[in-house]
Amino acid sequence: MAIVRIPSENITMTETNELASYLASRGIDYERWTLETDLPPDPTPEHVLAAYAGEVESLKQRGGYVTADVIDVKPDTPNLDAMLVRFSTEHTHDEDEVRFIISGRGIFHLNPGGGPVFAIEVGPGDLIRVPRGTPHWFDLCAERRIRAIRLFQNSSGWAPHYTESGVDRDFQPVCFGSAYIAPTVTHPV
Numbered sequence: 001m002a003i004v005r006i007p008s009e010n011i012t013m014t015e016t017n018e019l020a021s022y023l024a025s026r027g028i029d030y031e032r033w034t035l036e037t038d039l040p041p042d043p044t045p046e047h048v049l050a051a052y053a054g055e056v057e058s059l060k061q062r063g064g065y066v067t068a069d070v071i072d073v074k075p076d077t078p079n080l081d082a083m084l085v086r087f088s089t090e091h092t093h094d095e096d097e098v099r100f101i102i103s104g105r106g107i108f109h110l111n112p113g114g115g116p117v118f119a120i121e122v123g124p125g126d127l128i129r130v131p132r133g134t135p136h137w138f139d140l141c142a143e144r145r146i147r148a149i150r151l152f153q154n155s156s157g158w159a160p161h162y163t164e165s166g167v168d169r170d171f172q173p174v175c176f177g178s179a180y181i182a183p184t185v186t187h188p189v
Contacts, residue, residue: 003121029129045070065151090168091160095153097130104146111135139173
Protein backbone atom coordinates (compact mmCIF):
# COMPACT_ATOMS: atom_id res chain seq x y z
CA MET A 1 0.00 0.00 0.00
CA ALA A 2 1.38 3.39 -1.01
CA ILE A 3 2.37 6.16 1.36
CA VAL A 4 2.61 9.80 0.29
CA ARG A 5 4.78 12.19 2.30
CA ILE A 6 5.07 15.95 1.88
CA PRO A 7 8.10 16.75 4.05
CA SER A 8 7.84 20.55 3.88
CA GLU A 9 4.27 20.39 5.21
CA ASN A 10 4.82 17.50 7.64
CA ILE A 11 1.98 15.56 5.96
CA THR A 12 1.73 11.78 5.53
CA MET A 13 -1.12 10.11 3.64
CA THR A 14 -1.87 6.39 3.84
CA GLU A 15 -5.55 6.24 2.90
CA THR A 16 -5.83 5.16 -0.75
CA ASN A 17 -8.56 7.57 -1.87
CA GLU A 18 -6.90 10.55 -0.18
CA LEU A 19 -3.46 9.90 -1.65
CA ALA A 20 -4.86 9.04 -5.10
CA SER A 21 -6.77 12.35 -5.08
CA TYR A 22 -3.66 14.27 -3.99
CA LEU A 23 -1.54 12.60 -6.67
CA ALA A 24 -4.19 13.24 -9.35
CA SER A 25 -4.18 16.94 -8.42
CA ARG A 26 -0.44 16.88 -9.19
CA GLY A 27 -0.89 15.04 -12.52
CA ILE A 28 0.25 11.64 -11.19
CA ASP A 29 -1.98 8.60 -11.79
CA TYR A 30 -2.24 6.05 -9.01
CA GLU A 31 -4.25 2.83 -8.84
CA ARG A 32 -4.38 -0.26 -6.63
CA TRP A 33 -4.49 -3.57 -8.47
CA THR A 34 -5.26 -6.94 -6.96
CA LEU A 35 -2.15 -9.07 -6.83
CA GLU A 36 -2.36 -12.28 -8.82
CA THR A 37 -2.28 -15.25 -6.45
CA ASP A 38 -1.93 -17.94 -9.12
CA LEU A 39 1.67 -17.04 -9.97
CA PRO A 40 4.42 -19.50 -9.04
CA PRO A 41 6.77 -18.46 -6.18
CA ASP A 42 9.46 -17.08 -8.53
CA PRO A 43 7.57 -16.36 -11.76
CA THR A 44 9.29 -15.68 -15.06
CA PRO A 45 8.61 -12.36 -16.77
CA GLU A 46 6.40 -14.27 -19.21
CA HIS A 47 4.31 -15.65 -16.31
CA VAL A 48 3.91 -12.16 -14.84
CA LEU A 49 2.90 -10.56 -18.14
CA ALA A 50 0.45 -13.38 -18.88
CA ALA A 51 -1.13 -13.05 -15.42
CA TYR A 52 -1.72 -9.33 -15.91
CA ALA A 53 -2.39 -9.40 -19.68
CA GLY A 54 -5.85 -7.83 -19.38
CA GLU A 55 -4.69 -4.97 -17.18
CA VAL A 56 -1.61 -4.36 -19.33
CA GLU A 57 -3.70 -4.30 -22.51
CA SER A 58 -6.10 -1.80 -20.91
CA LEU A 59 -3.18 0.45 -19.96
CA LYS A 60 -1.76 0.19 -23.47
CA GLN A 61 -5.06 1.36 -24.90
CA ARG A 62 -5.45 4.22 -22.40
CA GLY A 63 -1.89 5.53 -22.63
CA GLY A 64 -0.67 4.64 -26.11
CA TYR A 65 1.92 2.22 -24.73
CA VAL A 66 3.38 -0.21 -27.25
CA THR A 67 5.39 -2.56 -25.11
CA ALA A 68 5.61 -3.95 -21.58
CA ASP A 69 8.31 -5.83 -19.72
CA VAL A 70 9.19 -6.93 -16.21
CA ILE A 71 12.10 -5.49 -14.27
CA ASP A 72 13.41 -7.58 -11.40
CA VAL A 73 15.99 -5.89 -9.18
CA LYS A 74 17.51 -7.76 -6.24
CA PRO A 75 20.38 -7.00 -3.86
CA ASP A 76 22.64 -9.27 -5.95
CA THR A 77 21.76 -7.65 -9.30
CA PRO A 78 25.08 -6.98 -11.08
CA ASN A 79 26.12 -3.31 -11.02
CA LEU A 80 23.11 -2.42 -8.86
CA ASP A 81 24.72 0.64 -7.28
CA ALA A 82 25.69 2.08 -10.66
CA MET A 83 22.18 1.44 -11.97
CA LEU A 84 20.58 3.12 -8.97
CA VAL A 85 22.74 6.24 -9.35
CA ARG A 86 21.10 6.80 -12.75
CA PHE A 87 17.65 6.95 -11.15
CA SER A 88 18.37 8.67 -7.81
CA THR A 89 19.20 12.02 -9.40
CA GLU A 90 16.37 14.33 -10.52
CA HIS A 91 15.50 13.72 -14.15
CA THR A 92 12.66 13.70 -16.67
CA HIS A 93 11.69 11.42 -19.55
CA ASP A 94 10.25 12.03 -23.01
CA GLU A 95 7.48 9.55 -22.20
CA ASP A 96 5.46 8.43 -19.20
CA GLU A 97 7.06 6.28 -16.53
CA VAL A 98 4.55 3.54 -15.70
CA ARG A 99 5.18 0.92 -13.01
CA PHE A 100 2.98 -1.77 -11.49
CA ILE A 101 4.76 -3.17 -8.44
CA ILE A 102 4.63 -6.96 -8.05
CA SER A 103 7.04 -7.25 -5.10
CA GLY A 104 9.51 -5.12 -3.19
CA ARG A 105 9.32 -1.42 -2.44
CA GLY A 106 10.69 1.84 -3.72
CA ILE A 107 10.23 5.57 -3.34
CA PHE A 108 9.58 8.16 -6.03
CA HIS A 109 10.26 11.79 -5.20
CA LEU A 110 8.36 14.14 -7.49
CA ASN A 111 8.96 17.82 -8.16
CA PRO A 112 6.07 18.74 -10.45
CA GLY A 113 6.37 22.52 -9.98
CA GLY A 114 3.73 24.75 -8.50
CA GLY A 115 3.91 22.94 -5.19
CA PRO A 116 6.20 21.16 -2.78
CA VAL A 117 8.38 18.17 -3.57
CA PHE A 118 6.61 15.03 -2.34
CA ALA A 119 7.41 11.34 -2.08
CA ILE A 120 5.33 8.29 -2.84
CA GLU A 121 6.50 5.00 -1.41
CA VAL A 122 5.17 2.16 -3.58
CA GLY A 123 4.85 -1.54 -2.86
CA PRO A 124 3.05 -4.64 -4.10
CA GLY A 125 -0.25 -3.83 -5.83
CA ASP A 126 0.58 -0.17 -6.52
CA LEU A 127 0.42 1.24 -10.06
CA ILE A 128 1.92 4.67 -10.69
CA ARG A 129 2.17 6.76 -13.84
CA VAL A 130 4.56 9.71 -13.79
CA PRO A 131 3.76 11.80 -16.89
CA ARG A 132 6.46 12.65 -19.40
CA GLY A 133 8.42 15.75 -18.50
CA THR A 134 7.76 15.49 -14.73
CA PRO A 135 10.95 16.03 -12.70
CA HIS A 136 11.42 13.07 -10.36
CA TRP A 137 13.91 10.56 -8.96
CA PHE A 138 13.65 7.02 -7.60
CA ASP A 139 15.34 4.98 -4.88
CA LEU A 140 14.90 1.43 -3.66
CA CYS A 141 13.94 0.84 -0.06
CA ALA A 142 16.37 -0.85 2.37
CA GLU A 143 15.59 -4.35 1.05
CA ARG A 144 16.97 -3.23 -2.34
CA ARG A 145 14.29 -5.32 -4.05
CA ILE A 146 11.63 -4.48 -6.61
CA ARG A 147 9.84 -6.41 -9.31
CA ALA A 148 7.54 -4.40 -11.55
CA ILE A 149 5.78 -4.37 -14.88
CA ARG A 150 6.94 -1.41 -16.96
CA LEU A 151 5.09 0.05 -19.94
CA PHE A 152 6.64 2.12 -22.71
CA GLN A 153 5.29 4.37 -25.45
CA ASN A 154 8.47 3.89 -27.48
CA SER A 155 9.57 0.31 -28.11
CA SER A 156 13.21 1.19 -27.40
CA GLY A 157 12.40 2.46 -23.89
CA TRP A 158 13.33 5.83 -22.45
CA ALA A 159 16.42 7.65 -21.35
CA PRO A 160 16.69 10.03 -18.40
CA HIS A 161 17.28 13.75 -18.99
CA TYR A 162 18.98 15.08 -15.87
CA THR A 163 17.79 18.45 -14.61
CA GLU A 164 20.99 19.22 -12.66
CA SER A 165 18.82 21.23 -10.23
CA GLY A 166 20.39 19.58 -7.19
CA VAL A 167 17.03 19.47 -5.40
CA ASP A 168 17.33 15.70 -4.96
CA ARG A 169 20.26 16.25 -2.57
CA ASP A 170 17.88 17.83 -0.04
CA PHE A 171 15.76 14.67 0.38
CA GLN A 172 16.63 11.38 2.03
CA PRO A 173 15.72 8.14 0.25
CA VAL A 174 14.03 6.77 3.37
CA CYS A 175 11.19 4.27 3.16
CA PHE A 176 9.18 3.62 6.26
CA GLY A 177 6.34 1.34 5.18
CA SER A 178 3.02 1.15 6.95
CA ALA A 179 4.56 -0.46 10.06
CA TYR A 180 6.19 2.89 10.90
CA ILE A 181 3.10 5.03 10.44
CA ALA A 182 1.36 5.77 13.72
CA PRO A 183 -2.21 4.50 13.74
CA THR A 184 -4.97 7.07 13.81
CA VAL A 185 -6.60 7.20 17.20
CA THR A 186 -10.28 8.04 17.37
CA HIS A 187 -11.79 9.23 20.59
CA PRO A 188 -15.40 8.50 21.52
CA VAL A 189 -17.62 11.55 21.57
